[in-house]
Amino acid sequence: MNTRSLFVLDTREVGRAPGARRDYRREIPAPAHLGLDMIGVPEGSPLDLTVRLESVTEGVLATGSVTGELSGECGRCLIRFTDELEVEFVELFAYRDSATEQTTDPDEVSRLQGDRLDLEPVVRDVTVLSLPLTPLCQPDCGGLCSECGERIDDLPDGHSHTKIDPRWAALTERFDTEAARTQGQPAGSSPTESQE
Numbered sequence: 735m736n737t738r739s740l741f742v743l744d745t746r747e748v749g750r751a752p753g754a755r756r757d758y759r760r761e762i763p764a765p766a767h768l769g770l771d772m773i774g775v776p777e778g779s780p781l782d783l784t785v786r787l788e789s790v791t792e793g794v795l796a797t798g799s800v801t802g803e804l805s806g807e808c809g810r811c812l813i814r815f816t817d818e819l820e821v822e823f824v825e826l827f828a829y830r831d832s833a834t835e836q837t838t839d840p841d842e843v844s845r846l847q848g849d850r851l852d853l854e855p856v857v858r859d860v861t862v863l864s865l866p867l868t869p870l871c872q873p874d875c876g877g878l879c880s881e882c883g884e885r886i887d888d889l890p891d892g893h894s895h896t897k898i899d900p901r902w903a904a905l906t907e908r909f910d911t912e913a914a915r916t917q918g919q920p921a922g923s924s925p926t927e928s929q930e
């Protein structure tokens with residue numbers, strides 16, 4: 735099936751009497767490249783489009799919403815994650831030869847093509863505008879450890895790569911243990927006086 739045509743509505747079904755309206759609901763397989771490089775709607779996944787068309791003096795006003803699924807790659811830790819798309823739009827499609835058509839650019843106000851209007855560019859615009867340039871798997875994603883490259887959120891708290899010369903490691907360990915025993919302090923802090 736031609737997916738594109740599912741975004742196209744025939745305004746003859748609405749009529750031209752100002753105030754005339756009609757509601758539509760369609761499930762549309764997502765077209766290719768709906769989104770940004772790092773996050774977008776997977777091609778072919780279902781988009782749920784709800785739209786009301788209303789006849790106004792200058793054209794047809796389309797008010798609607800789109801929901802669907804998002805697949806993204808976290809900009810910090812690089813894992814893939816999913817999210818929900820939920821966007822709304824209000825778009826005027828101007829009648830041919832209307833004052834609106836003659837005083838605006840097609841970039842500013844959409845046009846009816848004959849009796850039809852195409853919602854795909856509108857859905858594309860609101861979808862892309864809603865997406866973050868740096869998508870995150872969760873708002874406080876810790877990113878990757880700069881030493882080992884593992885996800886910080888998958889590592890135990892206090893993960894670090896503090897390097898100790900192996901020749902000192904055994905000494906430091908013993909010192910820490912003794913210090914903890916004699917002073918009642920927790921082991922782990924490396925004594926500065928043992929280094930030269």
Ligand SMILES: [Zn+2]
Binds near residue numbers: 808870872875877
């Ligand atoms: Zn992340």
Ligand SMILES: [Zn+2]
Binds near residue numbers: 883
């Ligand atoms: Zn690490």
